[in-house]
Amino acid sequence: MTAGRRxxxxxxxxxxxxxxxxxxxxxxxxxxxxxxxPDDTSGDRLMPPGLPHLLGTDKLGRDLLTQLMIGAxxxxxxxxxxxxxxxxxxxxxxxxxxxxxxxxxxxxxALLDILIAFPTVLLAMLVTAARExxxxxxxxxxxxxMSAIVARxxxxxxxxxxxxDFITASRTSGTxxxxxxxxxxxxxxxxxxxxxxALQFGLAVLxxxxxxxxxxxxxxxxxxxxxxxxxAQASVFIAPAGVIAPGVLLVVLVVGVNLIADGVRDVADPxxxxxx
Amino acid sequence: MTLLTVAGLHVRSPEGRDLVSDVSFTLDAGERLGxxxxxxxxxxxxxxxxxxxxxxxxxxxxxxxxxxxxLDRIEVVGAGERRLTSLxxxxxxxxxxxxxxxxxxxxxxxxxxxEPLRRRRGLRGRALRAAVTAALEEVRxxxxxxxxxxxxxxxxxxxxxxxxxxxxxxxxxALLIADEPTTALDVTVQADxxxxxxxxxxxxxxxxxxxxxxxxVVSRIAERVIVLKDGAAVxxxxxxxxxxxxxxxxxxxxxxxxxxxxxxxxxxxDGAVDWRTP
Numbered sequence: 001m002t003a004g005r006r007x008x009x010x011x012x013x014x015x016x017x018x019x020x021x022x023x024x025x026x027x028x029x030x031x032x033x034x035x036x037x038p039d040d041t042s043g044d045r046l047m048p049p050g051l052p053h054l055l056g057t058d059k060l061g062r063d064l065l066t067q068l069m070i071g072a073x074x075x076x077x078x079x080x081x082x083x084x085x086x087x088x089x090x091x092x093x094x095x096x097x098x099x100x101x102x103x104x105x106x107x108x109x110a111l112l113d114i115l116i117a118f119p120t121v122l123l124a125m126l127v128t129a130a131r132e133x134x135x136x137x138x139x140x141x142x143x144x145x146m147s148a149i150v151a152r153x154x155x156x157x158x159x160x161x162x163x164x165d166f167i168t169a170s171r172t173s174g175t176x177x178x179x180x181x182x183x184x185x186x187x188x189x190x191x192x193x194x195x196x197x198a199l200q201f202g203l204a205v206l207x208x209x210x211x212x213x214x215x216x217x218x219x220x221x222x223x224x225x226x227x228x229x230x231x232a233q234a235s236v237f238i239a240p241a242g243v244i245a246p247g248v249l250l251v252v253l254v255v256g257v258n259l260i261a262d263g264v265r266d267v268a269d270p271x272x273x274x275x276x
Numbered sequence: 277m278t279l280l281t282v283a284g285l286h287v288r289s290p291e292g293r294d295l296v297s298d299v300s301f302t303l304d305a306g307e308r309l310g311x312x313x314x315x316x317x318x319x320x321x322x323x324x325x326x327x328x329x330x331x332x333x334x335x336x337x338x339x340x341x342x343x344x345x346x347l348d349r350i351e352v353v354g355a356g357e358r359r360l361t362s363l364x365x366x367x368x369x370x371x372x373x374x375x376x377x378x379x380x381x382x383x384x385x386x387x388x389x390x391e392p393l394r395r396r397r398g399l400r401g402r403a404l405r406a407a408v409t410a411a412l413e414e415v416r417x418x419x420x421x422x423x424x425x426x427x428x429x430x431x432x433x434x435x436x437x438x439x440x441x442x443x444x445x446x447x448x449x450a451l452l453i454a455d456e457p458t459t460a461l462d463v464t465v466q467a468d469x470x471x472x473x474x475x476x477x478x479x480x481x482x483x484x485x486x487x488x489x490x491x492x493v494v495s496r497i498a499e500r501v502i503v504l505k506d507g508a509a510v511x512x513x514x515x516x517x518x519x520x521x522x523x524x525x526x527x528x529x530x531x532x533x534x535x536x537x538x539x540x541x542x543x544x545x546d547g548a549v550d551w552r553t554p
Contacts, residue, residue, distance in 0.1 A: 101332045165377040169440065172327055173392040173447060174365030177357070183391065187382050270382060270427050 013263020019256025023072050023249060030069035038066055039221045046239040056241045058231060067223035068245050074224045075253060078139055078208035078217075079201045085143025086150050086204075087197055093147065094154020095181070098162065109155070115148035120207055124216045135218035138211045142204050153196055157189035191268040198261030202254040209250055225250050278343060279305045279450055279483050280326070285338035285353075287321050287330060287507075295321045295334070296507045305450065308477065308484040310498030310515065312491060312530065318507035319487045323453050326485075327368055328352045328360040342367045344450045365392055365447035371473075373456035375436035379428040385412075385439050386424030392446040415442045416472055434465035438472065445476060451483040452476075458493060470497060491534045495519050503527050 035054065036043075043057040050056070055064035097108040124141035131137045161167065161184065170180055211217045212226030220227075225246035232242030280303040287296040296318040303309050311319045324330045326340050340352040344367045350359065372378040380388055389408045393399050399407050405424075412420035415438040428436055437457060444452060454473060458466040474497055477484045488494045494501055495515040503511040503524065511524040522528045 165372045165374060166380045168324075168329060169370065169372055169378045169443065170380075170391070171329060171361075172364050172368070172370040172453075173443060174361050174363070174395065175391065176361050184380050184383075188380065191382075270429075 010263040010266040012259045013267060016256045016259025016261075016263055019252050020260060021256075023253045023256065024076060026069055026249075027072040027076050030073050034066045034069060036063040036066045038062070038070055038223065040066075046235055046242075048239065049241055055245050056239060058228070058239075058242055059235055064228075064242060064245060067228055068225075068249060070223045071225040071228060071246060072249065072253075074135060074218055074222060075205050075208065075250070078135060078142070078224075079205045079253075079257070081135075081139035082142040082146055082204035082208070083197055083201045085140065086146025086200060089143070089147035090150025091154055091193070093151035095158060095185075097151065097155040098158025098185075105155075109152075112148050112152045112155075115145070116152065118145070120145040121211070121214065121216075124211050128216050133216055133219055135208075135222065135224075138208050138217045141211070142207045145207075146200050146204060150193070150196065150200065154189060154193060157192055158185060161185050161188045191265060194268055195261045195265045198257055198264055202257040202261070205250070205253055205257070277305055278302050279307075281339070281341045281343070282322075282326065283339040283341075285322065285325060285340060286336065287318070287325050288335040288337075290333040294507050296325065298338075299502075299504070299507075299509050300338075301502055301509070301512070303451065303483050303485065306477075306481045306483055307500070308486065308498045310494035310501035311485060311487045311504060312489065312494050312501055313504035314489055317504040319489075319504055320455055321507075322504070323370065323455050323485065323487055326352065326453065327364060327370065328355060342451075365396055366449060368451040368453060369444040369447060369449040370453040370455060371437070371441050371444045371457045374460045375433060375440050376428060376460075378440045379436060381428055383427075384424070385426050385428060385431065389424070389439065389442050389446060392443060396447040411442045411446055412439070414445075414476070415439070417442075433461055434469065437461060437465075437469055441469075441472065441476070445480065445482070448480065449482060451485060453485045453487070455487045456489070457486075459488070459490070466493070473497065491519065491530050492538075503530070 035052075040063065041061040043053055043061040043063060045057060045059055045061045047053055047057040053063050053065070055068065058064060058067065093108065093112070097105055097112070100108060120142060123145055124138060127137045127141040167180060167184060170184060175183070208217060209224065209226030209229070212224035213230045215227075215230075217224050217226060228246040229243060232239065236243045282302070283300045285296055285299045286294065289295055299318070299322055301309065311322065313319050321330065325336050330336055336353050338353060341349065342352065342363060343349050347363065347367060350363055350367070352360065352363070379385070386405075386408050389411050390404055393407050393411065394404055397407070408424055409420045412423055417423050417435060417438050423431060423435065423439070428439075431439070441457075457473065458469050461469060470493065473484070476482070484497070486494055486498050495518075498515050501512065501515050501518050502509050503518065503526065505526045511518060511522065511527045518527060519531055522531050
């Protein structure tokens with residue numbers, strides 16, 4: 001029960017960081033070194049794993065490892081971009097709704113419910129139709145869909161914090177509203193919100209893979225794990241590596257991120273730390 | 277001289293129910309007033325209205341005027357947020373019932389006490405830390421350095437309430453509002469916290485508005501009491517008068533049940549100890 005400043009540790013956080021870090025390392029390496037140029041189709045088609053193509057080739061003779069490494073980059077970009085958009089838009093909207101009363105609150109809540117009920121794929125098709133099929137379009141669509149969920153969560157959290165005595169106590173001693181938000185509201189919603197954002201990162205990676213699978217993501221030559229799965233599914237019995245490799249990495253990244261989410265919850269909330 | 281004048285205070289809920297109706301009283305500098313009533317009698321709402329902190333949707337009418345020597349005369353009802361923020365902390369501050377929820381669970385105690393000190397006295401760095409330690413010492417907390425580093429869940433209920441008191445008096449308010457400050461505490465700790473409040477109010481010459489449903493506690497600390505029932509003041513007078521010669525049937529009920537409890541305790545313990553003296 002000492003109140004020392006020890007660095008909180010969490011086994012799940014470490015495990016999550018290792019898994020997600022693996023994918024991050026692959027993505028970072030892809031910027032400096034690739035086994036083959038991304039659009040090099042010089043290899044034989046549908047080769048099994050071996051040399052010089054470590055994971056084999058796809059149906060156009062491109063190196064699978066190269067595609068996979070670029071895919072890691074794309075997956076992380078999609079996750080980070082979506083969380084950035086969804087987090088910023090959602091937090092702003094949620095704070096506004098949390099502070100709003102009565103009809104304004106009802107209006108924002110109704111809008112959020114509509115946005116949440118709207119399928120992400122449909123939203124992505126609309127954004128793609130308005131812009132073009134690109135990673136940016138996919139990220140905007142996923143981010144918007146995410147912002148509704150983040151906003152609704154933020155709204156509830158803000159309302160719950162605002163009802164607490166310590167907010168009133170802080171205000172009775174003369175703290176202004178903006179300061180109350182920065183000093184008390186944000187820190188108190190952050191433990192829950194950060195866990196949710198980490199989970200949303202994993203969901204965004206999966207959503208980007210789904211959209212790419214449907215052809216709504218980044219166009220070639222930018223390989224995405226979703227499109228790799230789609231391209232390889234016809235030859236899954238002849239060349240299983242083309243399906244297994246991106247599938248495994250997708251799982252590694254999403255599981256890693258979810259473990260981080262769990263770990264962040266243990267670390268971010270001091271009232272949970274003591275039970276270790 | 278008069279510090280606070282409340283005249284014809286009404287608070288109406290969004291559904292149109294009168295939570296406080298036509299409450300009037302004055303409070304002199306350094307005076308101690310008790311506000312007694314059962315749950316839902318409008319005690320806390322009166323206190324919130326005095327600070328201009330009624331929840332959104334409530335309609336407040338009447339007049340609440342603060343006349344603090346170092347500040348301008350200010351009418352709270354209908355005043356803007358900026359005006360009220362400058363008033364809070366210096367003219368009035370509050371200690372709440374439940375000390376666990378009155379402190380931010382995610383902020384170290386020291387930082388919470390530092391907040392009003394920094395804002396009102398402009399202290400920084402080492403001077404601020406020293407002021408925090410002094411503030412915690414003033415509320416008789418042993419080992420203030422350790423308490424300052426602790427999170428609220430790491431200290432006891434009595435310690436938390438002392439911290440809340442330290443925060444409330446950090447800006448040297450002319451009026452301290454104590455809203456059931458001892459209700460959530462153990463009986464033994466209650467007596468200590470009451471004695472602490474008593475001493476602090478005395479030393480600093482603060483006025484005290486003490487809100488409680490507990491007649492025994494209020495009569496010990498307040499000079500004058502007002503009895504509230506369903507939002508209206510049914511009786512007021514000196515603490516001794518109201519306890520010894522209650523006029524309103526409701527007050528008689530309150531006094532009667534307090535005496536019955538007292539009698540039951542005396543019977544059970546058979547006069548072995550006087551439980552009221554600390």
